[in-house]
Amino acid sequence: MFDFSQVTTWFHELLTQTLGLGEFLAILIECVLVGSVILGAYSVIAMILIFMERKVCAYFQCRIGPVRVGPWGLMQVLADVLKMLIKEIFFVDKADKLLYIVAPFLVIIGSVGAFAFLPWNRGAQILDFNVGVFLLTAISSIGVVGIFLAGWGSNNKYSVVSAMRAAVQMISYEMSLCLCLITAVILTGTMQVSGIVESQVGPWGWLIVQGHVPALIAFIVFLIAGNAEANRGPFDMAEAESELTAGHHTEYSGMGFGFFYLAEFLNLFIIAGIAATVFLGGWAPIQIGVDAFDEVMQYIPGIVWFMGKAFLLVWLLMWIKWTFPRLRIDQILKLEWKYLMPLALINLVLMTVVVAFGLYIK
Amino acid sequence: MEDNKSYFGEIGHGIKTLATGMKVTLKEYVKDYWTNKSTEQYPENRKTTLHVSKRHRGRLVFKRDRDGSYKCTACTLCEKACPNGTIKITAHMAEDPETGKKKKVLDDYQYDLGDCMFCQLCTNACNFDAIEFTNDFENATFSRDSLVLHLDKEVYKGGSLPNILEGGAEWQVGKFNTKKK
Numbered sequence: 001m002f003d004f005s006q007v008t009t010w011f012h013e014l015l016t017q018t019l020g021l022g023e024f025l026a027i028l029i030e031c032v033l034v035g036s037v038i039l040g041a042y043s044v045i046a047m048i049l050i051f052m053e054r055k056v057c058a059y060f061q062c063r064i065g066p067v068r069v070g071p072w073g074l075m076q077v078l079a080d081v082l083k084m085l086i087k088e089i090f091f092v093d094k095a096d097k098l099l100y101i102v103a104p105f106l107v108i109i110g111s112v113g114a115f116a117f118l119p120w121n122r123g124a125q126i127l128d129f130n131v132g133v134f135l136l137t138a139i140s141s142i143g144v145v146g147i148f149l150a151g152w153g154s155n156n157k158y159s160v161v162s163a164m165r166a167a168v169q170m171i172s173y174e175m176s177l178c179l180c181l182i183t184a185v186i187l188t189g190t191m192q193v194s195g196i197v198e199s200q201v202g203p204w205g206w207l208i209v210q211g212h213v214p215a216l217i218a219f220i221v222f223l224i225a226g227n228a229e230a231n232r233g234p235f236d237m238a239e240a241e242s243e244l245t246a247g248h249h250t251e252y253s254g255m256g257f258g259f260f261y262l263a264e265f266l267n268l269f270i271i272a273g274i275a276a277t278v279f280l281g282g283w284a285p286i287q288i289g290v291d292a293f294d295e296v297m298q299y300i301p302g303i304v305w306f307m308g309k310a311f312l313l314v315w316l317l318m319w320i321k322w323t324f325p326r327l328r329i330d331q332i333l334k335l336e337w338k339y340l341m342p343l344a345l346i347n348l349v350l351m352t353v354v355v356a357f358g359l360y361i362k
Numbered sequence: 363m364e365d366n367k368s369y370f371g372e373i374g375h376g377i378k379t380l381a382t383g384m385k386v387t388l389k390e391y392v393k394d395y396w397t398n399k400s401t402e403q404y405p406e407n408r409k410t411t412l413h414v415s416k417r418h419r420g421r422l423v424f425k426r427d428r429d430g431s432y433k434c435t436a437c438t439l440c441e442k443a444c445p446n447g448t449i450k451i452t453a454h455m456a457e458d459p460e461t462g463k464k465k466k467v468l469d470d471y472q473y474d475l476g477d478c479m480f481c482q483l484c485t486n487a488c489n490f491d492a493i494e495f496t497n498d499f500e501n502a503t504f505s506r507d508s509l510v511l512h513l514d515k516e517v518y519k520g521g522s523l524p525n526i527l528e529g530g531a532e533w534q535v536g537k538f539n540t541k542k543k
Contacts, residue, residue: 060387062400323387324380339373 002301005123034126038116042266049265051077052311053318060322084261087254092155095251099153104252104259106146111263111270113139117193118273118310119282121302125194132193133185136274137178140229143263144170147248150260154251162247165237165329172336173228173235179344180222183351184278187211187360197282203289206281210360214351219279221344223317226271228332231264233321237329272313273306280309408523413533419480420499421511422449422473423518425492430517433492436468443487448477468514475501476509498526 015026051066051074058065066073091097117136119125129135144167151163184207185191188199200206208215228235237247249260276282283302287294327335354360367375402412414420424432436453450472455464485493493513500522503509520527 056391059391062390064399064401064403319384319387319391323383338369 002121003123004121004302008123038112038126042112042115043262045269046262046265047077047081049269049314050080052314053265056315056318057322060319081258084255084258089254089256092251095155096153099149100251101256103146103150103153104249104256104263106149107143107263108146108259110140110143110146111266113142114270114274115266118270118306119193119197119277120306121283124303128192128194131191133181133191133196133278136193137174137181140267140270141170141174143267144174146263150252151248154248156251159248159250162237162250166231166248168329169235169237169332170229170231172333173225173340176221176225176336176340176344177229179341179348180218180225181274181278183214183218183344183348184211186348186351186355187215193277196278197284200281201284201287203287203294204361205284205287206279208279210362211351211354212361214347214354215279217343217347218351219275221340221347222275222279223271223313225336225340225344226275227317227320228336230267230271232268233317234324234327235332236321236326237332268317269310269314272317273310275313276306276309280313282306282309411531411534412523412526413530414497414499414526415533416497416527416529417495418497418499419482419495420497421475421495421501422478422484422493422513423496424471424513425494426517432514433490434468434471434514435490435492436466436471437489439487439489440484440493443483445481445483446477446479448474448479449484450474470512471514473511473513474509475511476506496527497529498522 066076069075151159227233283306285297452469
């Protein structure tokens with residue numbers, strides 16, 4: 001399996017030894033480089049997701065989707081991006097200007113921060129702390145603050161109500177999201193993202209196989225909670241179109257709205273990516289214990305595995321989104337507090353028992 | 363979620379209904395990947411496979427006999443029935459030279475397509491079967507003035523599209539409808 005850290009060590013040595021730069025300067029250059037790569041990947045994946053969403057939803061509902069701009073409608077997203085970029089950004093009278101401007105950036109910071117945790121390949125994870133899962137959930141919840149500030153700063157009662165709904169929903173579902181991640185942490189014994197993936201390498205090593213019943217329950221609860229966390233699917237109370245005119249970002253125009261839109265789509269990918277990392281082995285290939293098969297699977301690069309798994313889960317979440325009708329706010333909270341959270345807590349105990357008695361597959 | 367179910371009954375019910383829904387959409391997804399779209403490609407198919415139901419209310423026209431005469435008696439029932447004031451009828455009394463009886467003669471039947479909300483109340487109110495809605499729907503023009511029509515003056519011959527008055531092409535559900543002229 002190709003180890004991406006060869007490239008990073010080579011580049012670091014190129015800067016420090018061949019070019020003779022100091023440690024600080026070398027790391028600064030690397031940070032800028034990695035940052036721009038992340039932002040580039042972020043926007044490219046966002047465009048892919050927006051196009052995919054439109055096509056997938058069209059196919060689920062017997063429609064065609066974009067076909068006019070470019071072959072098969074491929075240029076549609078570029079056209080939309082261009083339109084959004086050249087739109088004027090204007091303020092509502094008596095809006096809290098500072099909060100109004102800051103809010104979309106907070107949302108996008110939370111989203112990019114969580115995005116940086118995804119392990120793309122062996123050795124290609126960008127943020128890799130020993131408390132990775134912990135920090136990941138902490139950073140991703142910055143988005144809630146952004147959404148609430150957006151509603152508050154807009155000087156619009158509908159936006160405030162909608163922002164409160166979104167915040168309530170995201171804070172509630174964060175509970176079962178984290179409980180599911182902790183379930184996986186119990187099984188792998190590490191909070192480091194690279195460690196979690198590393199422990200899933202090997203025949204039948206994916207956590208969903210290793211941890212069988214409790215891991216499967218955690219995986220499903222994670223997907224449901226993640227879907228709600230990303231404000232999507234049947235849980236998209238925040239943007240009930242005709243009733244609330246897109247909720248907390250009603251008063252935003254141009255790229256202000258674009259950031260919310262971007263963050264929403266990327267949160268979908270992040271949820272799918274984390275689920276793929278934690279439960280489906282991240283960049284770890286399928287291995288079934290037969291040498292010839294395992295050997296062939298090893299040749300497929302890790303990034304292909306990771307993207308394949310992530311996009312499969314994205315497709316699954318889109319399938320759910322375009323199947324089910326929207327829930328009421330009381331139903332959303334009932335689902336979380338009466339069903340998902342107790343289930344996740346019981347599942348946590350179950351996983352502890354499984355690990356304590358060594359009942360997992362090894 | 364019904365209220366008469368127990369806690370676990372609701373879980374079971376929820377999972378069952380979710381599975382049903384996802385089965386339906388997955389079937390559509392697989393089946394419709396290349397064909398079976400219900401979208402019509404309108405500007406392309408307007409002369410080939412476009413279907414517009416006969417009962418579609420596109421605009422108001424006078425029903426004409428073979429010799430081109432209309433049945434309107436200027437009774438203004440349609441004008442009174444119209445909630446929008448879309449129809450304006452002007453008429454005068456004239457004496458029939460043969461019988462010597464006085465009769466209302468229609469001067470102008472003005473119909474403002476721009477104000478019409480296509481409720482069909484005028485057609486229902488008409489006692490003489492003089493007006494009807496046609497399914498000719500391509501009414502776009504560049505000025506509001508040209509939407510003011512004088513139905514008694516114009517002789518409506520049919521739509522701009524081939525056999526649109528009969529409903530156009532056969533109605534087909536689920537065909538990928540991009541056939542050009």
